[in-house]
């Protein structure tokens with residue numbers, strides 16, 4: 001596990017996923033056997049690794065990625081590094097014949113992302129990319145509505161994502177400063193469009209076109225040491241995606257908005273038979289039969305309570321941490337060849353959407369996305 005001192009590596013992948021799986025006695029396979037996990041922590045700072053290992057009763061850690069990759073007792077390489085450090089590390093892991101599981105984006109550009117998919121295929125190593133948003137309770141409820149045919153014909157999707165990330169003078173910023181420097185692999189398009197790509201292609205249809213406008217609304221931010229720096233990366237993106245089948249999806253992504261929503265991510269889906277608003281946890285619906293009939297009249301204040309016309313989809317199953325559920329699926333893929341749709345090629349499609357989104361923002365044109373093969 002490379003990068004466990006980071007935000008995602010520590011909390012979601014080590015503590016909430018691998019250690020939770022270890023504490024549960026491993027992952028159950030289809031024949032009832034269990035496969036246990038035994039992590040080795042890899043990183044650059046001995047003191048941090050030793051401290052995390054001691055805190056969680058982990059026997060193995062090393063500052064040498066090469067040594068860990070050369071050791072046949074480790075089957076899976078997992079990568080939670082800053083994006084810019086990912087490609088060289090994964091390339092080595094593929095060459096060492098390890099199965100590879102990684103955070104998104106798999107690379108900073110499409111060419112590198114596709115090359116990783118090609119290398120993994122040639123080497124015959126199993127590969128997976130985090131698709132965590134698909135495992136959120138709100139999006140799983142939404143998926144069930146789609147599969148049940150609740151919407152009739154889906155017309156449009158509107159995604160609102162974002163919150164106020166403090167610039168860092170006074171109140172500390174909630175996100176690492178590299179996210180706001182293009183030269184360090186930052187930018188909201190490279191960060192979020194890979195998520196939007198897999199959400200859209202798995203729920204509504206392949207993304208065929210993108211039109212995007214980006215901005216760096218806050219040109220100065222303050223880093224972890226309190227030093228002012230120039231924000232060189234986009235911190236907001238306003239995009240329209242054209243999907244196979246005709247659905248139009250519009251997404252606002254911003255680290256410079258104050259939240260006036262129920263959740264930090266919300267997707268509104270409108271269809272001929274009904275509509276839904278899904279967040280991370282909740283999902284509310286309005287059926288065609290219960291749709292009010294608004295009339296436009298600027299002379300009279302509108303007393304109708306539109307929020308009251310929506311009904312919360314009840315919870316009918318237990319939702320576990322999504323990172324853990326996807327880790328379990330990947331480990332089953334490694335151990336017993338269970339299906340795995342979220343591979344490096346899927347990761348490369350996400351990077352392609354980010355790249356084409358940035359191209360659209362730079363040129364002002366709507367850009368088409370080709371279908372991608374290894």
Ligand SMILES: NC(=O)c1ccc[n+]([C@@H]2O[C@H](COP(=O)([O-])OP(=O)(O)OC[C@H]3O[C@@H](n4cnc5c(N)ncnc54)[C@H](O)[C@@H]3O)[C@@H](O)[C@H]2O)c1
Nearest residue numbers: 003004005006007008009080081082083085103104105176
């Ligand atoms: N799936 C999600 O929802 C989600 C959310 C946030 C971030 N991410 C992705 O996870 C990755 C990590 O993001 P984070 O927010 O945890 O970042 P972070 O800065 O908190 O952690 C990055 C880790 O990489 C290590 N690192 C930094 N520079 C390095 C270098 N040059 N060589 C080797 N190691 C280096 C750090 O020591 C740390 O362990 C990014 O690729 C990001 O896009 C995914």
